[in-house]
Amino acid sequence: FGQLRRQDPEIAQILLDELERVRGGIQLIASENFTSPAVLAALGSTLTNKYAEGYPGRRYYGGCEVVDRAERLAVERARELFGADHANVQPHSGASANLAAYAALLQPGDTMLAMALPHGGHLTHGSKVNFSGRWFDVVSYGVRRDTELIDYDEVRDLALRHRPKLIVCGATAYPRLIEYTAFRGIADEVGAWLLADMAHPIGLMAGGAIPSAVPYADVVTFTTHKALRGPRGGAILCTEELAGRIDRAVFPFVQGGPLMHAVAAKAVAFGEAMRPEFADYTRRVIANAKALTDALAVDGMRAVSGGTDTHLALIDLRATGVSGAEAERRCAAAGITLNRNVIPYDPEPAAVTSGIRVGTPCVTTQGMDTEELKEVGALVNRAVRQPGRAREVRERVSALLAIHRPYLSEY
Numbered sequence: 001f002g003q004l005r006r007q008d009p010e011i012a013q014i015l016l017d018e019l020e021r022v023r024g025g026i027q028l029i030a031s032e033n034f035t036s037p038a039v040l041a042a043l044g045s046t047l048t049n050k051y052a053e054g055y056p057g058r059r060y061y062g063g064c065e066v067v068d069r070a071e072r073l074a075v076e077r078a079r080e081l082f083g084a085d086h087a088n089v090q091p092h093s094g095a096s097a098n099l100a101a102y103a104a105l106l107q108p109g110d111t112m113l114a115m116a117l118p119h120g121g122h123l124t125h126g127s128k129v130n131f132s133g134r135w136f137d138v139v140s141y142g143v144r145r146d147t148e149l150i151d152y153d154e155v156r157d158l159a160l161r162h163r164p165k166l167i168v169c170g171a172t173a174y175p176r177l178i179e180y181t182a183f184r185g186i187a188d189e190v191g192a193w194l195l196a197d198m199a200h201p202i203g204l205m206a207g208g209a210i211p212s213a214v215p216y217a218d219v220v221t222f223t224t225h226k227a228l229r230g231p232r233g234g235a236i237l238c239t240e241e242l243a244g245r246i247d248r249a250v251f252p253f254v255q256g257g258p259l260m261h262a263v264a265a266k267a268v269a270f271g272e273a274m275r276p277e278f279a280d281y282t283r284r285v286i287a288n289a290k291a292l293t294d295a296l297a298v299d300g301m302r303a304v305s306g307g308t309d310t311h312l313a314l315i316d317l318r319a320t321g322v323s324g325a326e327a328e329r330r331c332a333a334a335g336i337t338l339n340r341n342v343i344p345y346d347p348e349p350a351a352v353t354s355g356i357r358v359g360t361p362c363v364t365t366q367g368m369d370t371e372e373l374k375e376v377g378a379l380v381n382r383a384v385r386q387p388g389r390a391r392e393v394r395e396r397v398s399a400l401l402a403i404h405r406p407y408l409s410e411y
């Protein structure tokens, strides 16, 4: 870091400012986490220099014998961690992983069935502004109005009516467990592939805190940077039958050279996730999410679907009279970072929203417990309902962070 500071003080200052930003607030963004120093070390390594198009032992560049070892380790650890036949650790992101998985299974114009964005699905699940919505004929399912849970009857009806080639389960803002057996049954009934986009819950699955989708899906795509606590990136698991198709779709169809520093960092993260401490971490993430959700509910901030089984909750703010966008701003002013989010059947547009999404991967990595999460819930409530008390909330936030400081040195 000293070298960077001398050579490029502007960027060095940005790194320091970001560290200070993170240290100065409570991070409740459900899709973020704090990677370990070991993961950061791999990311900041000379492996970033190496071109390695292809796969271990089958590269299109010389000098790959060392990075091959990193990729083999990442693949072996991913297979062991998730009990998968095959793993591809090269996707640069969750979106790239989905693009590659669709490319492996579909042709442009084919029909796929996936969760609607306003009900918790991801952009890559068929949004019109995304490649998925432009290149495929997308049919969307959602959650029921009364239970706010996935409507499996609707999924089956739509599958029978539209005969999709691919069914996607998984979401970006769905707080409950997904019934993979139901999805598998529907996919088998209509002869569709089943893709589980586990970007969000994969870390909890790695730690064994929730049931895994791997035994049920033909393909599992995921991100490595959320509850899993690895570097920013993506990965794909699949059956032996699809291994060749998935590999060819990632390279050369979608990507060129893999980011070998990120691949090495993924291997480090998978190694960390195999340890008993990580299993304990994932259980605490969920306990903390439940404590936070309960605390918010006490003060009239209703959890969509009545609660959470995972690391995140979607909160309906309509009883407070404050929009999601305004709540996001008010919390930021009080030192709490979270994001606005549409709730199912939201009367407000995505830029405003009636809800917020909260998650506990970061605060749990910092060591906060359920009692502290109850207090965080009360602080969110005060910040949203009483913006005049932002300074007071900020002081409590600082007190909590003084005990649970992320990153002790300048990484």
Ligand code: PLP
Residues within 6 Å of the ligand: 031, 092, 093, 094, 095, 096, 098, 121, 122, 124, 170, 171, 172, 197, 198, 199, 200, 223, 233, 234
């Ligand atoms: N799929 C789901 C369900 C996600 O939640 C996300 C990201 O939040 C992605 C895919 C895309 O991941 P990335 O942002 O790494 O492209």
